Amino acid sequence: MSGGTIIETEGLGRDFRVREGMRRRTVVALDALDMRVEAGEAVGYIGANGAGKSTTIKMLCGILVPTRGRVVTCGLRPVPDRRRLAREIGVVFGQRSQLWWDLPTQESFRILAAVHGLSPEQERGRTAELVERLELGEFLTVPVRQLSLGQRMRAEVAAALLHSPRLLVLDEPTIGLDVLSKQRLREFLVAERREHGTTLLLTTHDMGDVERLCDRVLLVDRGALVYSGTLAGLSRTVGAERVMVLDLAEPVPPLEVAGTTHRGSEGGSEGRSLRQRLAFDPEATTAARVLAAVTEQLGDDNEVLDLAIEEPDVEDVVRRVYAARR
């Protein structure tokens, strides 16, 4: 059972009944979701808050019973086969720890190894591998409650992967992490997938996560799938813009370059500034052309010291897709 489909849903939906005073109202959290994730894929599951992402994940894991539709995870029906499914999936909920907060980190791994019925050899081998790859060695004996967020998140990921699941589900894994911690975690996930072929499903608001980790994105809006494909393709369909951030040697008034929109400036005074931001449509022009136009405008007395390209963030793309649909 190495290949095949890992997640398959058909018309999957979930309603919640909420009470408002004396009246009861039905809220549709997920309307009718059709999605498919093949073994070995890395898929970003994105959408605004309240689009139904968490609800979907809970139904994939067997925590929630679907109101309608069908869901198969790792060839199992999540709710009736929950206990068997637990051996096949690893889940990290960004805000809920599965570690024992008052125990040293390694103790949590030991307990989880027993929970998943690993043999002593399996436990030793896998723990050593994860400790090395995620660089957990320095805080293995520290109680979980004393870990930094970055350390804790790495420990959470290790905990979810200890039993070598076929599917790893990450719910906002990098939220609140600093740049270095994010990078470490992403590098690890890439390596882990290369080594073990683990299927990955992740929800995130971080474009970097999707870019570095995912082959494909699924976008949900109002409880239904509205896009499935590459991230670049998604950005293209909504004409999301990239932003060029320029650091100049001398402050100048806001640059006016054809095919770009000025998106603010910092540093400097009297209407002149050192850092300027120009947004451009990657379909219409290229970064090189914009840079050439800027250099020409600056003349010989001034120059571009540094530049960065900001990719459209997930929020922005999502907003645009939503706006286009309404």
Next chain:
Amino acid sequence: MGDRTAVLAPYRAVLASRVRAQRSHRASFRLDLGSSMLVGVVELAEIAVLFLTVDRLGGLDLAAIVLVFGIADLSFSLADTVFGHCDNLPTYLKAGTLDVFYLRPQPLLAQLVTSDISLRRLARAFVGLVALVAGLVVNDVAWSLGNVALLVLAVLSGIATFSAMFVWAGGMQFFLVDGYEATNAFVYGGRYAATQPASVWGRPLVVVFGFFFPMAFTAYLPALTMLGLPGGDWLPGWLGWLAPVAAVWAWVLALAGWRIGVRHYQGGGG
């Protein structure tokens, strides 16, 4: 055999870690033990104080009441040690940490029960045991085979019945946000009722704690049987032998309540 150890290993690992954690904070653990014992002693004293003004309560004298108290408190404290933290369910529900249990290949209830153990409550059990021994001595209970069997049966059934109450209350938490105060009225009210002679209960109490939640069967009725006392028209003395039946009924109630609660949580109707 290897199979059975493998099945129990997850629970043992969690429990062992809880025990180590509690013992690692020695000073606070001792303090917990002390306060826990004090509560038990105060409750026993409460009964003694009551008997300064009356000679008999519900047909029982002080000696008999101490026996009832001993059986009930020993059973309850032991149940509380193992099942008491089912009270924490609302916290797990609010923090969403219950979802983590769903990601592990063990039954939910078994995980909840073994997620903690309150060793400090053993201090209460000790008070109960002392009261029980004192009760047996002052009542001059004969060490007949029947009485020993009845005592063992009563304590075991009592533990099972009180444990069932905790599980039932846990199941109710799925419906009642912040509802543990309501269910505590039954769990701790039930414990209190169990240490009293059921013959002084009013009719509603008899219905609730005599039969629905079979608290009268945990201590009062077995004590009556042991002492050979009549228990009033509606509770004949031999009913004490039915303590295990009451325990089974309590567990039927508890598991049904738990199941309905979990169904509600997962939203599969119910």
